[in-house]
Amino acid sequence: MIKQTFKFAIKSFRKSTFLHFLNIAGLTLGLSVYFLVTLYLYQENSYERGFSQKDDIFQVSYTMIGNKFAQGPPNLAQVIFEIPEVEQFTSFKKRTITLRLDDLEYRGASYLVDSSFLKVFDYELVMGDRSTALSAPNSAVLSEEYARELFGTEDVYGKTIFVTSSSARDSLSQVPIVISGVIKTPVFKSQLNFDLLVSEVRIPDSSLPLDGWQNSSIYNYLVAVPNTTTSKLDERLFELSHKYIQPKTYGGQVISAEEWKNAGLYCGFYTETLDGLRIGSETTNNLMPSLDASQLKTMAIVALAALIISILNFVSLSTSRASARMKEVGVKRILGSSKRQLIFQFMLESFIVVMFSSISALAIVEGLITLNTNLVGIKVDYSVLQTTEWITGLVLFVFFLTLVSGIYPALYLSSANLSAVLKNGSAKKSFSILNAGALRKGAAVLQFTCSAGLIIAVITMYLQVEHIQNRNIGYDPFSVLVLNTYELKESKNTFKDALAKYPAIESAAHINRMPFQESYERPIEVKLSDSTTVSLIYFTVDDSFFETMEMDFIQGYGFKEFEGNTIVNSTEEGAVNAQVKHPVVVNEVAAKIMDLMDNNSKLLKDSRFQAIGVVNDFYFSDLRQSIAPVLITRKTYNGLGAYHYPLLVKVNDSKEARANIEELWSQFSDKELNIQLMESSYTSLLKIEEEGLRAVLVFSVLSVIVSCLGLFGLAVFTLDQRVHEFGIRKVLGASVADIMKLFGASFMKLLVVAFILAIPTSIYLLKEWLSTYADRIDLSFSIFALSGVLIFLIVVVTLLFQSLKAGRLNPVDTLRNE
Known part of the structure; x- marks a missing residue:
């Protein structure tokens, strides 16, 4: 029928x-x-479903002086097992490494991991033993795709690659790394995107120095016993921070747990589930891509x-x-x-x-x-x-x-x-x-x-x-090139000044952070009155920044027109006051909050700064967010931190300017020059x-x-x-x-x-x-x-x-x- x-x-x-x-x-x-x-x-809701302990894995994020970071101090690994609810723990660093194989050079996204990494993130291996693959120093586990890229096959167990030492000054210093496993391509999406895992020996430091706690340099993850809540883990982690971090922060002086919780210098840990990282996490520098719920x-x-x-x-x-x-x-x-x-x-x-x-x-x-x-x-x-x-x-x-x-x-x-x-x-x-x-x-x-x-x-x-697309973002990113001049070190200023001789280059300026890119700079608190402060996003720039970015001043002027790096208060008798005020420029939003729109020369209650100008509002973060109040300070070229500042170069002929920049760069460094369009971050959003x-x-x-x-x-x-x-x-x-x-x-x-x-x-x-x-x-x-x-x-x-x-x-x- x-x-x-x-x-x-x-x-x-x-x-x-x-x-x-x-x-x-x-x-x-x-x-x-x-x-x-x-x-x-x-797909978007299946992140990390390939791990058997997915619901019990937590990222240990770090609060440091009011800022939330995905990375925390490496010291945590030494004390984490004082928490009875913790079953496994791993920490790792994200690096892009250079390796050599048969006289050919390759680059790969790597994690420098400890021996417990594969116990927390239990990938399936097509070659090697997961429990011992990373136990020996200088061993590596490759992804299937990367193994095929390097060797044309996944059968690479026991083979050796040579990785450029992270402390080496040139590519000739190579460390032999033995391949101890190959990870099967995961079925589900993951926040962990790497070509290879390299085992790293961690040297315990029982003294737990101050500089070991107050930094965010390493990703920390733990596996808790089943049904453990974030609130319970956070409570335990707070006890650890009060026990170890607080005395180091206050020079050995111990304050109560309640005082420590509310202290301005508070540094401590908190946990986030893998699903929580995906939705609504306020932590910066997460490996997990945020979910666009809308x-x-x-x-x-x-x-x-x-x-x-x-x-x-x-x-x-x-x-x-x-x-x-x-x-x-x-x-x-x-x-x-x-x-x-x-x-x-x-x-x-x-x-x-x-x-x-x-x-x-x-x-x-x-x-x-x-x-x-x-x-x-x-x-x-x-x-x-x-x-x-x-x-x-x-x-x-x-x-x-x-x-x-x-x-x-x-x-x-x-x-x-x-x-x-x-x-x-x-x-x-x-x-x-x-x-x-x-x-x-x-x-x-x-x-x-x-x-x-x-x-x-x-x-x-x-x-x-x-x-x-059509709104005015407050500056022109389309004719600006971004140069990574870290390799120049102390020669950064000389290189910038030398660019002025080329007709295709109009101006250049250093800046501490790029608009529309995630920044690790924490906001700065500025006092408005004895009882009121305002949190401002701050940029550090040099004198030619406003000219390079074609920004307009609503009131006052920029650093180029200002004589000297600081303002010094004087008393009526003519004696010089030791209080130094640094010149700053604020945007319109900040000027309104600080009541500077009618008079930008008005003295701020905060004794550190003196406003000298109000610049037009400009967008620098998520396109959907409102413009935040901004404080712009003058760039000084002291310290290692300044080496990382990118150089913005405004050009009138991009092709000719690139050729000029590469020609000048070859006179300063034999390293590869990294040039990007400033508009790329904006256009990607x-x-x-x-x-x-x-x-x-x-x-x-x-x-x-x-x-x-x-x-x-x-x-x-x-x-x-x-x-x-x-x-x-x-x-x-x-x-x-x-x-x-x-x-x-x-x-x-x-x-x-x-x-x-x-x-x-x-x-x-x-x-x-x-x-x-x-x-x-x-x-x-x-x-x-x-x-x-x-x-x-x-x-x-x-x-x-x-x-x-x-x-x-x-x-x-x-x-x-x-």
């Missing part, structure tokens, strides 16, 4: 090839969107809308040609087919369509993943066959989708009234279950409610991204916003196309039901335009209802999305008006063919059997 039923299903497809093509095309498009987005969501929520809504539209489209098209199957159902009923058998047949037809559409959609998704294209705006690394968990979910989803989308068409088509069928009645009278016409209209309304919402969202997102928009745009367009297929199916059904009515109207003198107007009016009413229903939901969701931007557009009437016009045009194009067909019907053909 199943074989016969299957044959009947195939024959029904042949009889209505075009209708089934539309059905499969619509379902394939919708499922392609749904599968790709859900695979992306699955984007994931947007993608989830789009995927759900695409799925709903696809299912409704399937139901609408499956029942749109019911009258064409009246005779088939009637004959089968006369020949003895039960209602159950008919339901089974129609469910089987639904299953075949859903299965074929699902396979087609998965093939499309796999193709996009394999091509590694960024066409859709999201990056998916997972294959559709990534895990058995995902495959099982797909199989269950196909059966669930068959049930949800096929149950109504099956019940509807099997409910034929035998007497009505034999009398050659209409589909409306022959099929009795519920009201298929009303359901199809409701489906059309819901489909275009989703589609209208997506169109409104795309327009709003486009305008918001365009607003961010813009790219993230643009890719989010592109993803929503592409998926929305596909969803709207599926909606149009559903509307087309409803138009086919309506024409099928009203063919006799239109024939009579033609006989009575109705013109083609009259029939087209009559045919389209009912659809326009449905779409007006859909658009009205979409507006409040869109307003609510878009306001929530826009709230993630400090500088955002308003939801104006023009957005909804433009959306309405687009929807109207889409509907007109979709219905044009069927309305023309209705208007051109020949009454002789439609009424011959009346």
Whole structure:
């Protein structure tokens, strides 16, 4: 019976090839969107799932004088097991190393680890023993990909590579490293991205010096006993900080735990779960990439809308040609087919369509993943066959989708009234279950409610991204090159001054931190009054910074116009006061907070600084954040810290300037020069916003196309039901335009209802999305008006063919059997 039923299903497809093509095309498009987005969501929520102790692994982050760092002091390893809840502990440093193999030089992302690393992060090894692979010094474990890059095979156990010593001054000082294992490529995403792990001998220091505690140089992770909470671990870690760090900080003087907790010099540890690092962590320099919850929520809504539209489209098209199957159902009923058998047949037809559409959609998704294209705006690394968990979910989803989308068409088509069928009645009278016409209209309304919402969202997102792109960020990053001049050491200033001889170079300036890049500089507290302080982001720059960045002064002037490096207060008697005030420039936000907008020369309550100018506001962090108050101090070239300051070079001819800079660099150093465009950090953030928009745009367009297929199916059904009515109207003198107007009016009413229903939901969701931007557009009437016009045009194009067909019907053909 199943074989016969299957044959009947195939024959029904042949009889209505075009209708089934539309059905499969619509379902394939919708499922392609749904599968790709859900695979992306699955990927983004699967970080670290490959580790067996994932829920019990914690990052030990570090608070140091009010700042939160992912890296902490190396001393923690010596005392961590005083906490009874700790089972395992590891610490490691992130380095980019240079190695030699067969006279060839390679670079690799490495972690310098201790012997417990693979006990905490229990990777599967294709070669080597995980428990001993890192126990010996100067041994290494490679990733599969890196092993193939170096040797062309994973069979590398026992082979030797030569790594440039971290203390070496040139590449000739090599340390032999023996390969003791190869890590199998993880199935799931991880925060740990490395080419090789290199074991490092840690020398205990029982004295625990002050400089060993007050630094953040190493990543610390622990494995706690099951069901241990972060609050319990934080309590234990606070006890350790009070025991070991507090006396070192206060020169041996011990203060109470409560005083230590509230002390301005407080340094201590806190724990974060792996999931917590992914969402909402305020810690800087995390290895774990932060999750853009707003984007994931947007993608989830789009995927759900695409799925709903696809299912409704399937139901609408499956029942749109019911009258064409009246005779088939009637004959089968006369020949003895039960209602159950008919339901089974129609469910089987639904299953075949859903299965074929699902396979087609998965093939499309796999193709996009394999091509590694960024066409859709999201990056998916997972294959559709990534895990058995995902495959099982797909199989269950196909059966669930068959049930949800096929149950109504099956019940509807099997409910034929035998007497009505034999009398050659209409589909409306022959099929009795519920009201298929009303359901199809409701489906059309819901489909275009989703589609209208997506169109409104795309327009709003486009305008918001365009607003961010076109706003003035306060300086010009597009003609500025960034040079890493660390290798020059004391010659940095000489090199900068020598750049002035080249016509292609306008000016150059040093800065302590780059805009739109994560900074480890902690904010500075400035006193506004005896009882009030304000936290300011601070930059340290040299005299030519404002000229190089083309920044405008609202009041006062910059350091170039100011004589001397400091301001010295004098008493009325002429005696020099020992109090030194450093000149600073603030941005407009800080000036308003400090009440300097009307008088930038006003003395600050804070005795360390004297404001000499107010510069225009400028963006320097996340594009979505508001502009923070900024304090800009004058650069001095003392100490090793100044070696790390990048050099900004403003140019008028980038190609010529690069050649000039490289020529001059060769006179100062034989090291490779690192030149970057300053705009790269800014444009990379813009790219993230643009890719989010592109993803929503592409998926929305596909969803709207599926909606149009559903509307087309409803138009086919309506024409099928009203063919006799239109024939009579033609006989009575109705013109083609009259029939087209009559045919389209009912659809326009449905779409007006859909658009009205979409507006409040869109307003609510878009306001929530826009709230993630400090500088955002308003939801104006023009957005909804433009959306309405687009929807109207889409509907007109979709219905044009069927309305023309209705208007051109020949009454002789439609009424011959009346």
